[in-house]
Amino acid sequence: MRTSIATVSLSGSLTEKLTAAARAGFDGVEIFENDLLASPLAPREIRARCADLGLGIDLYQPMRDIEALPAGEFARALRRARHKFEVMRGLGADTVLVCSGVSPRAVDDDALAAAQLSRLADLAQDFGIRVAYEALAWGRHVSTYDHAWRIVEAAGHPALGTCLDSFHILSRSRGPEDLDGIGDIPGEKIFFLQLADAPLPGMDVLQWSRHHRCFPGQGGFDVAGLLERVLRTGYGGPLSLEVFNDVVRQAGAGPTAVDARRSLLLLQEETGIEVLPAPAVPTGVAFAELVTRDAEPVTGLLTGLGFARTARHRGKPVDLWERGEARILVNTGPAAPAHPLPHGSGATPADGTALTAIGLESPDPAAAARRAEALLAPVLPRRRAAEDVPLDAVAAPDGTELFLCATDRPRLPDWRADFQDAPGQHPAAPDRPAAFRIDHVALTQPWHRFDEAVLFHRGVLGLDAQESVDVADPYGLLRSRAVTSADGRVRFPLTVGAAPGDDTAQARHIALATDDVVADARRLTRAGGRLLPIPANYYDDLAARFEFADGELETYRDLGILYDRDAHGAFRHCYTHTVGRVFFELVQRDDGYRGYGAANAPVRLAAQHTARWATAG
Ligand SMILES: O=C(O)c1ccc(O)c(O)c1
Numbered sequence: 133m134r135t136s137i138a139t140v141s142l143s144g145s146l147t148e149k150l151t152a153a154a155r156a157g158f159d160g161v162e163i164f165e166n167d168l169l170a171s172p173l174a175p176r177e178i179r180a181r182c183a184d185l186g187l188g189i190d191l192y193q194p195m196r197d198i199e200a201l202p203a204g205e206f207a208r209a210l211r212r213a214r215h216k217f218e219v220m221r222g223l224g225a226d227t228v229l230v231c232s233g234v235s236p237r238a239v240d241d242d243a244l245a246a247a248q249l250s251r252l253a254d255l256a257q258d259f260g261i262r263v264a265y266e267a268l269a270w271g272r273h274v275s276t277y278d279h280a281w282r283i284v285e286a287a288g289h290p291a292l293g294t295c296l297d298s299f300h301i302l303s304r305s306r307g308p309e310d311l312d313g314i315g316d317i318p319g320e321k322i323f324f325l326q327l328a329d330a331p332l333p334g335m336d337v338l339q340w341s342r343h344h345r346c347f348p349g350q351g352g353f354d355v356a357g358l359l360e361r362v363l364r365t366g367y368g369g370p371l372s373l374e375v376f377n378d379v380v381r382q383a384g385a386g387p388t389a390v391d392a393r394r395s396l397l398l399l400q401e402e403t404g405i406e407v408l409p410a411p412a413v414p415t416g417v418a419f420a421e422l423v424t425r426d427a428e429p430v431t432g433l434l435t436g437l438g439f440a441r442t443a444r445h446r447g448k449p450v451d452l453w454e455r456g457e458a459r460i461l462v463n464t465g466p467a468a469p470a471h472p473l474p475h476g477s478g479a480t481p482a483d484g485t486a487l488t489a490i491g492l493e494s495p496d497p498a499a500a501a502r503r504a505e506a507l508l509a510p511v512l513p514r515r516r517a518a519e520d521v522p523l524d525a526v527a528a529p530d531g532t533e534l535f536l537c538a539t540d541r542p543r544l545p546d547w548r549a550d551f552q553d554a555p556g557q558h559p560a561a562p563d564r565p566a567a568f569r570i571d572h573v574a575l576t577q578p579w580h581r582f583d584e585a586v587l588f589h590r591g592v593l594g595l596d597a598q599e600s601v602d603v604a605d606p607y608g609l610l611r612s613r614a615v616t617s618a619d620g621r622v623r624f625p626l627t628v629g630a631a632p633g634d635d636t637a638q639a640r641h642i643a644l645a646t647d648d649v650v651a652d653a654r655r656l657t658r659a660g661g662r663l664l665p666i667p668a669n670y671y672d673d674l675a676a677r678f679e680f681a682d683g684e685l686e687t688y689r690d691l692g693i694l695y696d697r698d699a700h701g702a703f704r705h706c707y708t709h710t711v712g713r714v715f716f717e718l719v720q721r722d723d724g725y726r727g728y729g730a731a732n733a734p735v736r737l738a739a740q741h742t743a744r745w746a747t748a749g
């Protein structure tokens with residue numbers, strides 16, 4: 133089906149918006165009146181620009197306050213309409229959107245509304261234009277799609293149809309039965325379909341619509357369910373995204389357009405319109421890669437955590453550090469990322485050590501890469517040097533390189549083949565295999581790419597998105613949403629920091645799962661490592677909330693171990709100091725604890741701020 137996007141859904145000048153929409157592969161656009169008014173281009177020039185870019189102008193919008201008006205006022209509205217139809221002639225646009233009125237002077241009279249819309253449609257017809265009437269959820273007398281349709285039906289004019297907008301419909305829907313009326317509208321009378329999602333729970337509907345709409349799959353609406361109903365009517369027009377969102381207004385148009393198209397592709401896949409390569413859900417984390425100019429602080433920390441340097445890359449200054457199933461690459465080479473990093477990404481190695489890449493254990497790396505490519509993820513070169521093992525890799529929205537790889541699996545190229553054993557190196561802490569591994573990797577996101585990142589990990593990699601949690605940071609609020617595989621072998625809490633410039637909230641971390649966090653915490657301190665000190669007040673509060681065996685709480689207090697419990701089990705965890713933009717966490721999950729210790733996160737963040745001041749002198 134034809135895909136389209138409203139210019140209001142992208143930031144920048146009209147030219148920037150059109151270019152971004154075309155580059156992302158949209159077939160057409162809805163031109164928002166404000167974008168036209170603010171543009172130095174005449175309507176004919178906009179038309180030519182769109183034609184050069186291969187974009188159609190599928191809709192011009194909005195026209196407001198036209199129906200059910202007193203006679204004099206309606207005459208003035210028609211004059212306005214004639215002027216707009218002339219603009220549309222210049223644009224070569226053949227459909228105009230008319231929103232249900234909000235004017236206090238409009239009267240509650242469906243017959244009058246139908247008669248006046250019919251007059252408007254007569255005029256439109258002279259210009260070869262169709263009128264699509266949309267019920268705004270906050271319309272004065274018409275606020276539901278079925279009411280708008282009753283008026284259109286009563287008018288019975290060939291140039292008058294309805295526009296369905298998923299936001300207005302779903303924001304007012306109390307249950308699926310409220311959508312049954314869609315099936316009563318003949319598909320050819322649905323002149324246009326606008327798609328948007330929104331976060332739940334709702335709020336005042338005008339604020340919700342104007343500031344918080346998001347692309348399908350990024351909110352809580354069942355947009356796919358609605359689309360299926362509309363398709364069953366026989367609707368054959370464009371699928372058009374119309375998102376009003378404060379963050380989107382500030383984010384770059386290029387990446388937003390890609391995010392938007394990816395959202396639409398996933399929606400089309402969900403509704404059976406598009407067939408994409410199936411996801412090959414990662415089964416584990418093969419490695420995490422740190423880039424650093426000065427390896428010593430990181431390797432010192434890794435040694436204290438029981439890792440040993442076991443191998444070195446044959447052609448690059450990259451060392452493999454291992455303990456159990458946890459593998460960390462330490463890259464001291466020039467940190468030229470294969471993909472440009474967005475501003476504010478936690479993957480930026482500018483100031484020392486940064487977490488820039490993750491190896492995902494993939495059941496079928498080539499298939500995973502094909503899906504990623506179909507969903508517009510930048511595909512990175514398979515070989516960085518002639519002698520390297522070919523590895524599939526793509527860039528996540530935050531610039532993190534995701535290697536789709538295999539470890540010790542016959543018939544698949546093994547990423548470790550590029551590494552040569554470092555003789556005589558064994559981890560200081562021999563483990564039962566799998567007793568020590570990467571539990572999760574917390575990936576801070578640029579503030580304006582969070583919703584995109586969640587959809588990317590869900591849609592492209594096939595991970596499940598968990599509930600979003602808010603965490604109080606002393607200097608703001610942190611939002612965190614984990615994407616995980618069903619068995620919990622892959623867990624990436626995606627977080628978005630308080631203030632964009634806040635270094636503490638920007639740091640990424642690797643959490644290492646152990647079956648004895650106390651022993652590992654002691655090992656680190658014995659090796660001269662520092663664990664993040666936690667205030668005594670925290671332990672006094674723990675004593676009030678939970679019961680502990682004799683001495684247990686004192687041990688935690690001495691070491692800085694935090695404690696949490698959920699319906700399943702217990703969680704003990706502690707944090708190393710931060711090196712550059714990276715720190716480590718040691719975690720012990722008992723009896724199937726599912727979370728990440730969110731209850732402790734405010735204490736941890738405050739302690740990290742304090743520690744940063746201490747080291748800053
Ligand atoms: O918020 C508005 O006014 C507005 C305008 C045009 C639309 O298509 C819409 O859904 C909302």
Ligand SMILES: [Mg+2]
Binds near residue numbers: 266297326374
């Ligand atoms: Mg709309």
